[in-house]
Amino acid sequence: MSRNLDEPAEEATALQDEALTHIDALYRTAVRMTGNPMDAEDLVQETYLRAFRSLTQFRAGTNLRAWLFKILTNAFINDYRKRSRRPRSTSLDNVEDYYLYTHLIDSGIQPSASRPEDEVLASITDESVVQALGALSEDFLQVVLLADVEGFAYREIADIMGIPIGTVMSRLHRARRRLQRSLTESRTPAACGNGEATGAQL
Amino acid sequence: MLNCDETMDRLYAYLDRELTDEELTEVQGHLDACPPCQHRFIFEANVLRLVGECARHLAAPPDLVERVRRLRTC
Numbered sequence: 001m002s003r004n005l006d007e008p009a010e011e012a013t014a015l016q017d018e019a020l021t022h023i024d025a026l027y028r029t030a031v032r033m034t035g036n037p038m039d040a041e042d043l044v045q046e047t048y049l050r051a052f053r054s055l056t057q058f059r060a061g062t063n064l065r066a067w068l069f070k071i072l073t074n075a076f077i078n079d080y081r082k083r084s085r086r087p088r089s090t091s092l093d094n095v096e097d098y099y100l101y102t103h104l105i106d107s108g109i110q111p112s113a114s115r116p117e118d119e120v121l122a123s124i125t126d127e128s129v130v131q132a133l134g135a136l137s138e139d140f141l142q143v144v145l146l147a148d149v150e151g152f153a154y155r156e157i158a159d160i161m162g163i164p165i166g167t168v169m170s171r172l173h174r175a176r177r178r179l180q181r182s183l184t185e186s187r188t189p190a191a192c193g194n195g196e197a198t199g200a201q202l
Numbered sequence: 203m204l205n206c207d208e209t210m211d212r213l214y215a216y217l218d219r220e221l222t223d224e225e226l227t228e229v230q231g232h233l234d235a236c237p238p239c240q241h242r243f244i245f246e247a248n249v250l251r252l253v254g255e256c257a258r259h260l261a262a263p264p265d266l267v268e269r270v271r272r273l274r275t276c
Contacts, residue, residue: 016274023270027262041266048270055275101245117245121252129256147218148250149257154220173214180249 012055015064019051022065026072029145032133033076043080047072066152070160073142081138100180124183132182140175147172204232209239217247 026047030040050071051058058067100120133141146152146160147168154172158165204212209232215221216229233240 012275020267020271020274023262023267024260027266028258028260031260032257037263041263044262044266045269045273048273052273052275100249101242121245121248124249124252124256126256126259129253132253133257144253145257148254151254154218169215176214176250179253183249183253 015055015058016052018064019048019068022068023048025065025150026068029069029150030072030076032141032145033138034080035134039080043072043075046075046079050075063156066156066160069146069150069152073160073162100184120184128183132179135182136175136178139171140178143168143171144175144179148176203235204228206232206236206239209233209236210242213243213246216243217250 023044027040027044030043030047031037034040034043047068051068058064101117133144136144142161143157146157147154152160154165154168157168157172161168163171209229212221212225212229216226221229233243
């Protein structure tokens, strides 16, 4: 159901306040997409300008965060893509089926740690991740940012990017392969945050 | 019961919590019985978690937040 124009101003204020809580996520996505903090600031500002002007089009009860990311994506495509020097897409032939884990096994790495994979995990740093993200084409980068950094579901990503859900899945799979390859090539000794490797997710 | 290749095909859908309950039971059943696959899934889960954590270490500059705050229409 669309919001009515005569809804109380307090509700619009509450929506705008809630929208502001997502500014860090929108900004970091904009920085990665544009590759430039100045362009990212402009893109985020443009996103909020469009969002606040079209609050009446926001469907109550739907995902405000996903709606903001969709506006950001459209603004990027319309106004900022031409400035980005990042390749827009990567051909299928250009992405081999690379797994970091398989590389570990195949290379017979015998580091000092008792569990070689722990050493690899400890080498994933802010710097190496930013570098690996920077090596992705635009299509791969956006799907990784939405899924692995911002935690959107496949269906939400499909809606934000305007592509079929099957394309989201295949693109994400290939993007992660590419990302792992870049991480392997840029292994550095310092860990990200406390970087404790756990099996808590399973 | 799923074999190792079939389980690996479902690796990301499992980690992304995109499997149906039935599919989840199948994958979990294999992982419970197959330590090598379980080991592999834990490794992949940790890679995804670390990539996400590292990439989230960036906040909007305070002056941008203030400029956006002033854009509010009410």
